[in-house]
Amino acid sequence: MSETRSRRRGAQLEQAILDAAWDELREVGYARLTIEAVAARAGTSKPVIYRRWAGRAELALAAWFRQVPVPQGVLDTGTLRGDLLVLFSRIARRADSMMNEVVAGVMGEAFRHPEIAALLHDRLTRPSPLTSAVETIVGNAVARAELPPLDLPERVKRLPLDLIRNESTLCGTPLTDETLASLVDDVYVPLLHGLAALQERALRKRD
Amino acid sequence: MSETRSRRRGAQLEQAILDAAWDELREVGYARLTIEAVAARAGTSKPVIYRRWAGRAELALAAWFRQVPVPQGVLDTGTLRGDLLVLFSRIARRADSMMNEVVAGVMGEAFRHPEIAALLHDRLTRPSPLTSAVETIVGNAVARAELPPLDLPERVKRLPLDLIRNESTLCGTPLTDETLASLVDDVYVPLLHGLAALQERALRKRD
DNA sequence: AACGATAAGAAACGCAACGTATCTAAAGGC
DNA sequence: GCCTTTAGATACGTTGCGTTTCTTATCGTT
Known part of the structure; x- marks a missing residue:
């Protein structure tokens, strides 16, 4: 030795x-x-x-x-729902490996240490490969005329990660396909349609 | 003594x-x-x-x-957005007092103790005064014709709490009015409109 | 190449809380 | 009024904390 x-x-x-x-x-x-x-x-x-x-x-x-996010290849399944499902399961797979438990644990301490909370918050709200993937997917859907054109608020771009983190931290177990489908079908797709509709309505009213 | x-x-x-x-x-x-x-x-x-x-x-x-949720008085500000803002800030006020830090801390341990995760998950997904408040508010909005009639998936009923917990656990600090407004305006109201629209569309297609 | 500032590595510290084991005596059931 | 249950007290070894002290390897400087 x-x-x-x-x-x-x-x-x-x-x-x-x-x-x-x-x-x-x-x-x-x-x-x-x-x-x-x-x-x-x-x-x-x-x-x-x-x-x-x-x-x-x-x-x-x-x-x-320090663990750099693996850049993911572009995706295009041909439908908004399909693209979102792929995106959500990719996020979920990456998420449940580690992130959630660390986030949960750190958050527990962030309560008493504002600077830690700030670090964490900053990291999780910053634009990322993930938010731009959302932009791409929605852009493709708009190009396909699946959706009317729309502006995505930052919060909405972050929402997939937030939804998955929430679900995954509460469950402990890896998310099932049904859960992911529910997030897409019950929440995210309707949200996008609603956003587009409301923005269109606001635009029409302004003229 | x-x-x-x-x-x-x-x-x-x-x-x-x-x-x-x-x-x-x-x-x-x-x-x-x-x-x-x-x-x-x-x-x-x-x-x-x-x-x-x-x-x-x-x-x-x-x-x-064991801490019984304080039953909140019914609310009716006259608009969907107004009702939701009141609801969201009530939740936020109750939430950031305690719940988040406990949830975060417990979740950290739930990772290794499935039975704790189950307890927690069960508690947070069960119908509650909160989900029925959502039902009431949406019901009122439908009655006012602010929204077309719609079915609320359980997940959507839980969403206000999830959104606020997510935000509030990440921030550490109490949520600002702007944040709550963003949750309502950028996410929840559009989501409700989108849900209604998609359900209406599905119904029309079936006929 | 020798020197001196810097910082790594080893060891030990007191402290706090863990989770457990042992014992006693108080409460409640019959 | 006996007898089972179990609360309350105490003390135990263990683990990890965060810090202090000291030695000595490494690096930059002259």
């Missing part, structure tokens, strides 16, 4: 810690994440971690944010 | 513990809830609590469920 492993510093060490934290998150989840375990796994010690992050929440968020 | 306080048992003791747990929840939140503090506050001891509940999550849920 070589005791000669060189002593890491700076960015290299930071990466190793974040990798270890991510692995721990995947194995035991946020609730059982301990600084000590992360330190052990990264082959370092607690003070090194505490010098960089204030606590579990910051560390977990840093580890999470 | 009278050491003669009678020794409570059974239901009476249970109430006292749940009251103490609820008070602790309001004071320090779920993240800092400790069994020891609850025991101390209730004037009892840890084993008594562990004999009844398996851990923090179960205790917190029990304390929460």
Whole structure:
């Protein structure tokens, strides 16, 4: 056993810690994440971690944010509903792997630490590959004349993720196809039609 | 100091513990809830609590469920949007007092304890005063001919609570009036119109 | 190449809360 | 008034916290 492993510093060490934290998150989840375990796994010690992050929440968020979202290929099933179903299940698949438990756990602490809440909120409301996927899908539907032209409020672009996170955090179990279908059929598609109709109506009234 | 306080048992003791747990929840939140503090506050001891509940999550849920929702007076501002705004802000006011942090915290543990997830899910999807308030409001709007008649899927009845919980858990801070207005104007009202339109369209096609 | 500032790594700290086990004596059922 | 149940008290070992102290490897500078 070589005791000669060189002593890491700076960015290299930071990466190793974040990798270890991510692995721990995947194995035991946020609730059982301990600084000590992360330190052990990264082959370092607690003070090194505490010098960089204030606590579990910051560390977990840093580890999470570093995982770059895999850019997803464009999709076009030919119908709005079909595209949305694919999008929703992609989100759900990615979501239930990890995110929800981390989000839930971190949120619990965000209650007392506004700066953590801010980090989290910022991350989850920022435009993302996901919101632009929504734009593309709706744009395609409009081009197909499945929908009248419409403006998407930011909140509506975020809604798929919010719906899925909500559902998935409450269930614990992975979302079923029926649930995803219900989100699309009972909520999102009607919402898009309603938005388009109301915007059209407002436009007509203005003339 | 009278050491003669009678020794409570059974239901009476249970109430006292749940009251103490609820008070602790309001004071320090779920993240800092400790069994020891609850025991101390209730004037009892840890084993008594562990004999009844398996851990923090179960205790917190029990304390929460026991708090009966205050039945709210009927509301009728004369418009769908107005009624919804009142409803949403009522929910938000009640929600951010406690619920979110407990839900977030419990969800963090639900990840590893399916039976807790089930309890929580059951509680949050069950018909409630809230879902019937939605029914009433929408019913009134239909009666006023603000909306065509429509069936509300269960998911749509639950949506106001879900939207507010989502927003409120992410923000940490109490929801602003603008946020509530955005939920109503960008999401819920369009959704109702879209649902009505699609249902109407489906009906017409069937004939 | 030697020096000095920086920061990693190891160890130990007191603290808080965990969940459990043991014991006593008080309450309620019969 | 006996007897089963169980509340309440106490103490236990354990875990992880967040911090402190100290040694020494690494890096930038001269």
